[in-house]
Amino acid sequence: MRTKTVKSHPVKHSAGSRIFDVINITLLILLALVAFYPFWDCLVVSVSSLKSYLSTGVHLWPSEWSFEGYSYMIKNIDLWISYANSLFITVVGTLVNMLITIMAAYVLSKKDLKGHRVLMFLAVFTMMFSGGIIPTYIVVKDLHLMNSLWSMILPSAVNTYNLIVLRNFFADLPAELEEAALLDGCTDVGVLFRIMLPISKPAVTTVTLFYAVDHWNDFFSAIMYINSRAKWPLQLFLRSMLFENDAAYSGSGESLFLLGQPMKMAAVMMAIIPIMCAYPFFQKYFSKGITSGAVKG
Amino acid sequence: MKANQKRKVSAEKKKGTLLPYLWKHKYLYLMLVPALVYYIIFCYIPMYGASIAFKDFNPMLGIMKSPWVGFDTFKELFGLKKFYSVFWNTLRISLIRLVFGFPFPIIVALMLNELREGRLKKGIQTAIYVPNFISWVVVGGILTNILSMDSGIVNAVIKALGFAPIGFLTDEKYFVSTMVVSMIWKTFGWNTIIYLAAMTGIDPQLYEAATVDGANRWHKLIHVTMPCIRSTIVIVLITRIGGLMQAGFEQIFVLYHPGVYKTADIIDTYVYRVGLQEGKFEMAAAVGLFKSIVNFILLVIANKAARMAGEEGIY
Numbered sequence: 383m384r385t386k387t388v389k390s391h392p393v394k395h396s397a398g399s400r401i402f403d404v405i406n407i408t409l410l411i412l413l414a415l416v417a418f419y420p421f422w423d424c425l426v427v428s429v430s431s432l433k434s435y436l437s438t439g440v441h442l443w444p445s446e447w448s449f450e451g452y453s454y455m456i457k458n459i460d461l462w463i464s465y466a467n468s469l470f471i472t473v474v475g476t477l478v479n480m481l482i483t484i485m486a487a488y489v490l491s492k493k494d495l496k497g498h499r500v501l502m503f504l505a506v507f508t509m510m511f512s513g514g515i516i517p518t519y520i521v522v523k524d525l526h527l528m529n530s531l532w533s534m535i536l537p538s539a540v541n542t543y544n545l546i547v548l549r550n551f552f553a554d555l556p557a558e559l560e561e562a563a564l565l566d567g568c569t570d571v572g573v574l575f576r577i578m579l580p581i582s583k584p585a586v587t588t589v590t591l592f593y594a595v596d597h598w599n600d601f602f603s604a605i606m607y608i609n610s611r612a613k614w615p616l617q618l619f620l621r622s623m624l625f626e627n628d629a630a631y632s633g634s635g636e637s638l639f640l641l642g643q644p645m646k647m648a649a650v651m652m653a654i655i656p657i658m659c660a661y662p663f664f665q666k667y668f669s670k671g672i673t674s675g676a677v678k679g
Numbered sequence: 680m681k682a683n684q685k686r687k688v689s690a691e692k693k694k695g696t697l698l699p700y701l702w703k704h705k706y707l708y709l710m711l712v713p714a715l716v717y718y719i720i721f722c723y724i725p726m727y728g729a730s731i732a733f734k735d736f737n738p739m740l741g742i743m744k745s746p747w748v749g750f751d752t753f754k755e756l757f758g759l760k761k762f763y764s765v766f767w768n769t770l771r772i773s774l775i776r777l778v779f780g781f782p783f784p785i786i787v788a789l790m791l792n793e794l795r796e797g798r799l800k801k802g803i804q805t806a807i808y809v810p811n812f813i814s815w816v817v818v819g820g821i822l823t824n825i826l827s828m829d830s831g832i833v834n835a836v837i838k839a840l841g842f843a844p845i846g847f848l849t850d851e852k853y854f855v856s857t858m859v860v861s862m863i864w865k866t867f868g869w870n871t872i873i874y875l876a877a878m879t880g881i882d883p884q885l886y887e888a889a890t891v892d893g894a895n896r897w898h899k900l901i902h903v904t905m906p907c908i909r910s911t912i913v914i915v916l917i918t919r920i921g922g923l924m925q926a927g928f929e930q931i932f933v934l935y936h937p938g939v940y941k942t943a944d945i946i947d948t949y950v951y952r953v954g955l956q957e958g959k960f961e962m963a964a965a966v967g968l969f970k971s972i973v974n975f976i977l978l979v980i981a982n983k984a985a986r987m988a989g990e991e992g993i994y
Contacts, residue, residue, distance in 0.1 A: 399896055406790050407799070413787065414806035417868055420821045421809070423832055427824060441832045486714035489707050496700060501711065504718055510921065511975045513725025514967025515947065516954045520731070520742065521724055539717045570706040599814030601929050606955070617816045621933065624820045643824065650820040657812050665805060668872060 421654075428452070428647035435643050451648030461652065463612060464619035467531060471615055472597040475535040479593040482540055484586070487548035488574045509542050515606070522607055533607035534600055534615065541596070544589045551585035552578060584667045591664040598657060616653055623649045732965035752965045761949070762966065769945040769970075772855055772926040777919055780863045785912060787867060788874035789900060807868025819933035822848060822861055854939040862927055870915075877911040878904060913990040921978030924970045946970050 422442075427435060431448035438445065455461055489495065490502055512518075518537060527533040555578060563573045579586065601617040608614060614622075624646050701708060727742070732752055734745040756762050787807070794800040810818075825831045826847040834844040847857040885903050894902065928947035935943045946966060954963025982992045 396895075402896065403793070406793055410787075410790055410794070410803050414803045417807045417810055417864065420825050420864075423825050424821055435830060438830075441835065482713045482717060485710035489711045492707065495704065495707060496697075501715070504723075505714075508718060508722040510978055511726065512722070512971055513727070513729045514964060514971055515950050516960055516964040516967055517725035517728030517731065517742075518721065519955065520728055520960070521721065524741070525720075536717075537721045539721070540714050545714070570704070571710065574710070595812050599812075599817075601814055601816050601933070605932070605951075617814050620814075620820065621816045624816065624823065625933065643827075643830070646820060647824060650817055650824075653817055654813050658809075661809070661812060665808070668808070 424647045424650050427644055428651050430644050432642050432644055448644065451645035452652075454645050455648050455652055460611070460614070460619055461649070464614045464616045467613060468598060468616040471531055471534045471600070472594050475538075475597040476590060476594045478535055478539055479541070479544075480586070480590055483545050483548060483589065483593075484579065485574070486540065487545050488552050488578060490545070490549045491552035493553070505540075505542050505545060519606060528607055529609050529613055530607075531613060531615075534597070534603040537603065538596070538600075541593065544592055548582075548585055548589055551582055555581065587664060587667040591660070591667075594660075595657065620649055620653050729964055729968045729971070731961055732968045734961065736960045736964075738960075748961075752961045753969075756962060756965050756969070764941070765944050765946050765949040765966075768942060769924055769926040769947075772858060772943075772945065773923040775855070775859050776862055776926075777923070779859065780867070781916065781919055783863060784867045784870035785874055785908075788871040788878065788908075789904065791871060791875060792878050792904065793896065793900075804868070804871075807871070809868070810865045811869035813865075815927075815929040815933050818861060818865055818930065822857070822934065826857070848934060849936075849938060851939045851942055854935070855942050858927065858930060858934070858943065862930060873915065874908055874911060877908040881907045910991055913985050913988075914993055917978065917981045917985055917993050920981035921974060923977055924974045 426441065426444050428451050429447055429449060430444040431446040431450070434444070434446035434448075486505075490498065490505070492498065522528060522533050522537055525536075527536065559577055559581075560573050563577050564570075568576070599617065600615065601621070604615050604618045608618065731742055731745065733747055733749060734742075735748045736742070736745045791800060791803065794803075813821075826833050828834055828844045828846055828849075833847070838844055845853055847853045881904065885907070886899055889899050889903055924946060926945040926947070928945070928951075931943055931945055932948055932951070935948065947970075950963045950966050950970075953959050953966070986992045
């Protein structure tokens with residue numbers, strides 16, 4: 383692409399232009415606050431005592447601090463089981479995703495390979511038409527994947543959108559690199575993993591993040607394919623915490639009821655903390671990685 | 680873009696037989712196998728499996744051997760009042776979302792584009808991207824928190840203004856609006872990225888030329904930025920129209936309850952209940968197939984319309 387600074391407006395502008403800037407910036411800051419405030423509200427409730435929550439409702443800042451919600455959650459074995467399940471699904475699932483997607487994207491980036499058009503069509507068509515929830519469910523069932531963590535990995539092993547992002551990125555890389563390596567006796571596999579991948583960091587990182595977040599947040603496959611509590615991923619656990627009748631949740635239903643909203647919000651915070659921690663590492667790659675996806679190929 | 684850098688995979692492209700060609704590129708084809716297997720098993724077999732909508736499905740016999748019943752299931756389906764209700768709900772939620780949710784990220788991207796590069800712009804972008812990365816279950820938790828009748832901040836403000844608190848999640852009248860607004864809240868920031876990316880691709884010389892011609896910022900926005908991101912806007916619009924039958928299963932599934940079925944029960948939630956909870960696979964598959972076909976038709980029409988209007992389209 384071109385140089386980064388697209389528009390360098392001269393600093394001196396007419397009064398109208400300056401008024402526009404003020405309004406524009408104010409609106410955008412408001413928008414950012416609206417986007418962010420709900421998280422803050424949850425955080426505040428999660429560190430407030432139930433008493434203060436029930437009496438006045440707490441906003442902006444806790445009126446009476448309490449970490450009971452967190453201490454309850456930390457002692458909850460089900461939370462850690464579901465954390466472990468989600469971690470497995472995210473790590474293994476993303477590895478599977480990336481391996482398959484990278485290989486396919488690289489091959490599909492070769493536009494004069496025989497069969498390229500057919501294979502590309504096979505992939506893109508799935509974005510336009512799908513068999514639906516039930517037929518997919520039957521396939522998963524027939525493969526004996528029901529109630530296995532693999533049911534949350536294999537049926538979403540390739541995301542076609544991500545495949546296209548990577549493929550477009552590979553297609554834009556200079557061909558000379560590969561040709562030189564091929565002449566040196568490197569196989570196609572070697573070219574991909576030793577030469578192409580290291581120079582594709584922005585796109586690969588972005589796609590990795592997309593896959594990982596999808597797995598971490600996956601709720602759909604879980605309600606479709608997972609039954610037993612021991613296999614619950616985090617999102618199912620969280621849902622039962624938040625939305626199921628509190629007393630029905632466990633034997634110690636009473637204490638749950640007493641902990642109430644602050645405890646629920648503590649659970650919410652614990653589900654988003656890993657994402658919030660990973661986010662800054664990935665953020666700088668977003669626009670670079672996506673630019674290649676934005677350009678249709 | 681860089682169309683000139685076509686890669687030469689093979690020298691003997693036209694002559695020679697297929698086998699030596701395949702052998703020469705065996706690693707390339709081998710690397711494609713896992714993806715191919717995935718697409719066949721989890722995309723194409725289910726497409727074939729959708730044929731159970733025309734069968735009397737018996738799990739013991741499987742999809743292949745279950746007997747055909749023709750359009751019986753569809754006849755039954757089209758006779759159900761509930762079917763029209765979920766179809767309409769799906770379309771209604773999607774359309775409201777399209778009308779408000781589609782232009783919004785474009786406006787925000789244009790606003791962001793008027794900011795100088797720097798910390799402020801970065802900070803705003805960081806804040807508005809975050810909601811995209813959390814699950815719908817978390818969004819559900821957040822919504823119950825801020826929208827609670829007794830202690831949520833939204834109703835606290837409403838009460839402070841002297842109005843009665845509103846049951847955003849419990850009242851049938853407000854539930855759909857709550858779904859639409861929260862969907863926009865979650866996605867608008869992230870959806871600006873594709874437009875911002877398109878804007879960074881605009882040649883700075885265009886702006887310079889416009890300045891020389893005496894254009895102010897507004898003129899540049901209308902006559903330079905907008906035309907340059909137009910094809911991106913069209914592509915996004917086509918995919919949106921192709922997704923009109925997706926009204927947001929996870930979001931609604933987390934938050935809905937029988938009290939709001941009348942307006943919020945959509946095709947996917949209905950398929951889930953009928954198919955997986957009541958075990959009527961054929962019926963649920965028929966609804967799903969109907970949905971896929973409508974989706975496909977919408978996409979084709981949208982793409983055709985775009986092409987007729989002189990745009991590129993998505994295929």
